[in-house]
Amino acid sequence: MSPAMNRSIRAELPLPRHRRRRAAVAAVTALATALGLLAGAPAEAATSRDAARAAGPVVTRAALDPQLVAGRGARVAFLEQEAENAVTNGQLIGPDRNAYTLPSEASGRRAVRLTPGQHVEFTLPAAANAITVRYSIPDAPTGGGITAPLDVAGNGKRIRTMTLTSQYAWLYNQYPFTNDPDAELLHPDWWITECSCVPAETTPYPVIQKPFRPSHFYDEQRLLLGRTYRAGDRIRLTVPAGSNAAWTVIDLLDSELVGPPKVRLLAANVLAFGADPTGRRDAAPAIERAIAFARRTGLPVYLPPGTYQVNRHIIVDDVTIEGAGNWYTTVKGREVALPTPAPDGSVHTGVGFYGRDAADGGSRNVHLSDFTIEGDVRERIDTDQVNAVGGAMSDSTIDGLYLRHTKVGLWFDGPMRNVRVTDNIIVDQIADALNFHTGVTDSLVENNFVRNTGDDGLAMWSEQTANARNTFARNTVQSPVLANGIAVYGGADNTVTGNLIADPVREGSAIQVGSRFGAEPFTGHLRISDNTTVRAGTWELNWKIGLGAIWFYALDRSIDARVEVTGDAYLDSTYNAVMLVSEWAVKDLYSISDVHFRDIRVDGTGTSVVSARTAGSASFQNVDARHVGAVGVNNCGSFHFTPAGSEFGLTDLGGNDGGWLADWQLPNTITCDDRPPVTPPPPPTPWTTP
Template identity: 45%
Template sequence: MFFGFCRRIGGASLLCAAACVGGDASEGGREPPALSALSVPGRGARVSFIEQEAEDAVTNGTALAKDRTRGTLAAEASGRRAVTLSGQGQYVEFTLTEPANAIAVRYSLPDSSDGSGIDATLSLYADGTKLRDLALTSRYSWYYGAFPYTNHPNEGNAHHFYEEARALLPSTLPPGTKVRLQIGPGNNAPSYTIDLADFELVPTPAAMPANALSVTDFGATPNDTADDSDAFDAAIASARNQGKEVWVPQGTFLVGRHVTVDRITIRGAGHWYTELRGARVGLYGKGEPDSCGTGGTSGASSNVKLYDFAIIGQVDRRLDCDQVNGIGGAMGGGSEIAGLWIQHTKVGIWLDGPFDGLSVRNNRIYDQTADGLNLHRGISHVTVSDNFVRNTGDDGLAMWSEPLANHDNTFSHNTVVAPILANGIGIYGGYDNNATDNVLAESQDAGGAIYVANRFSAVPLSGTTTLARNTALRTGVLDSNLHFGIGALWFDGRDSEMSGTIDVSDTDLIDNSYEAIQFLDKRVTNVHFRNVRIDGAGTFAVQVQAPGSASFSNVVATGVGHAGVYDCQGAGAFSIADGGGNSGWSSTYCGAWPTPVYHDGPVNLARGKPVEASSAVAGFPPSNANDGDFGTYWESTNNAFPQTLTVDLGAPESVSRIVLGLPSTWTSRTQTLSALVSTDGTSFAPILGARGVVFDPASGNTATLTFPATSSRYLRLEFTANTGWPAGQLSELEAYAR
């Protein structure tokens, strides 16, 4: 909230997977890639798609360097990296790891000179066969000027660059298929920046339930230009009178205004198949507020069930006095919102209380001009779970207790990526609310991962607010208004002193852009931290800018850029109670704001890239040699030297160091090998002559080889001997620019 001021589940444990994030290559040279928002085991939304980052794919485009500078394409990208395609024939190519018949692409196109955006296409191929052109646009991206922002490029401050485009494929593609996004004939944008692709195996469209009335029986016609709002009203009224559901079949239906829902179930064929579109499309419970959020207290809808369809609006700017949200009003009394795709509305789901009892689960919310979801005004006993939220214009998920307290609500197992303004989760006042098992990533301005505040005229915090088992990835920012760093977790007594109990436990704050934890404004007390891991902080572990107190137990920090604690208030103003088990943040600092120091470490250019071998024993394929897992390995045919292992880096890369590894439990051995490079995959030139490379379990069974920086696309190892086994063996081949 701000008003003017590749895989779904990883295999490693959280401790092991996250411990190396933000590190360097000091431990045997092992440098796993940074965690992505969908690779934190046991936390975040449980989704049905497989995500692949463009920078990890094969490309002949330009890979953008990692950057956190606001207003850059890299900074707004997942993982702070992306790939730009800018000429005919340039491409990004992904390799499917599971069957897929649908793709969603996160991309950015340039804006037009007048700020209205451009429309373009990009070709989609599978194993060299063109499937279709994807329709892309920049009309909903590129905001300028000061909050609440405009579409006028001459105002500067360009940001909010990305969009999502999705498409069903003609058939199901098997694992191993090479899916390529390529600039081809007729693709007309000056450039295309690709952040990532989500691949999914979508089930067939659902069938109409027996106890349902179809909107088509009341005059709605799919895939035409007539407004179907009246038909929806009529279907809802008739179904409610008969005790039946409303069915919305496969197709696109134009809904040009809000449709009121109460004591009704509306079901679609699946959000990939059934779409409600329109400039003002929205489903609203009773109590819909007037402009600027006034009114809306005339009761609440109950027993509303909304399932399995998409709501796609046409909102291209933020007007806070315009109710153009995907879902709105008040929906309590056992209501459910599940299986929806909501895109291009102002707020995906903005609910105004008071009401009690709602489940919001398994939804996807993309490309909003304001919040992803906001519970506003006296809402209670709402569970928001397994929702995937990306590219919102304000808080991803928020509870705003203004002017009535929200209470007993839970945000659990949600994933929020790249809120362009504010926080992954914002809790503004209220009591006994919870945020648990969420993953929050890539905050951009005026926010962090989780914000708890007495702010925006909220009823002051009381009771117990529980923040447990959450993971923050690359969150916190240099606030463009306050001009100092914002923490991944921050606690703010902006309107009044904050004394309600806040319990923070079992939390991972990883690769923080500035400080990990922050206290701000008026007195903040009664905050308790237990089992919190800070792995990388650009400035401080804790930044204190408010009087008050907090207790810390088992809070461990590594990779802190400057000092453990920033505090310029003087002795005794803020009391830190040491509960034991704390380490890595005992130093203190008061002075000018320092430039953050990051511990990103070098990028392993070989991880996950296509790899081939001259031979392999069944069960030990070459792909084991660059999967990031030192427990799996490639092994060649016995007694058949020489043997080769070749990695395609995807594009010419400058390489000066390779790290080789075997499983750490193996006994010592020496393998004789040489290293070669190629620009075309056919003609190879040596960069390291044959030599004996020792793998010793005392040093982690890894070996590092260095050589003058060499630009090449293909990297090959040739094995000619092994003292431990009559074959070439390797668990990891890592390649670095330095």
């Protein structure tokens, strides 16, 4: 480790887990340049109309050929089409993996920029009657967002005009971020990399370019088309000539054939208890009356098609609540300021279905399915309980929900056991999509689709009490703006398997195993198997190094439980495929050991296959690599460079093809390059075995 890196790590202040208004022309110009929207920014010419039409519709998963990720991730009802593969007279932006730019937060790191009058047109690959559009439009000059129109046409005939909004996007500055693009530093005493200084020790006070660190640019919106369009039909998105948005970026379109609403006749229908399905009147009391009746009679609660206004938590225990389908039934609410802070520190409340507190015994036998929960969360306040689903729910199921615009989609505070979270879509969150927090055991998170979270996509956080025997299986996590796709912080005998994780943007990667945030130690086994990561591994701003697609981080204590990583595929990793690191301040106290990699495929790294910056050891068997950008093993150990060699040992168990390990002189030769040059790899291709 170089002296400069030593200083940067020591100067970095530890962050907590939960991660005026003057508009200046210079700031707007600087921001537009950073986002790649002005002339001179990296961009490609617009897609050729004739070439795109000749090629036909291009269906992707995580912006890749579906064959490359077959068998991994969530099975979903929609088909993904990236705007950069469609017909357009707009401008292609990207690719770019640098934080704080529009391309970096786009799926596949590319998108299409439209100005008023321009369009992008998609050819449907299959019959569809519904679409989802992922987009970005500018913020208001003083923050808070704007709205702007987008015309939708099918085969040349107008369907309707969508009203896009940036009111739930555009965060700025240091954690926990602000909606004010003109704000000064939120934490003047924190290290900021942009000036290579500790601001409190700098005279004069450092000047930051405003807006400072813009992020969280995208939002998405769904639309029922009113009829079924056939495969080969064209859906055109056009920015009207009179749009008040200077630009509209289209990232992708998902198309889907949605079935009819589900009807439940033998149920406590909330309409019978006075609920307003138009969304104009508060429906919470009526829903609570239906819940009370259902508990007495043993019936489920049914939410027919409609929008139900709920502006607070609905407490659920021993009840089943079903909607007509998440395209038809929406429970939607405003964020409401509390007159005084709640005992848990919340200063707002909002729409959410919550189990009882674990301290009060928690809830059991809760079953929520087939409806949408849409919140109104526009800022990150970590003490607020403004999550779509929360509390403690044992022996419960959450299935088929669509969760949007809340702080966290599902935040469970245990102890609790046996919850199954399946087949949900969780998008546009200010923080995590799901977090198992404190003593969640014997639970399953499977076949969920996550996109555009403001923190970890899926997390197990063993604070105070260990999580144990949980499984995250066959989920898709795309474009987490901050932190990791999937993170495991301590715990015992947990499993992460069959997931697809793509495009993390900053301060994290696809998969993290972290001894941090005050988590209980890892014990027993941690099994990580058959996952695929895509374009993962971000640039750590404070350390000034690139992370791995999977990275192990010893900060609070050693990681010495048995970790088995088998069957993973790390595709197009921005920096390393695997990284193991301990914090500089504790590098002589903690280590990472008993980690075993087997049957791994690495297709493209910007730097190394393995980067070790800690004491400890790992073994490798049948780890095949190609298109490696730098030295196969970058082994710095704990930076003592002893005559005996590196403090981190790699054990070759055989079958490691591609020369990445054989070229490294075993057993523990030091091959430390503090910041190796990056060589972008070619795009991933099918892996054939001789």
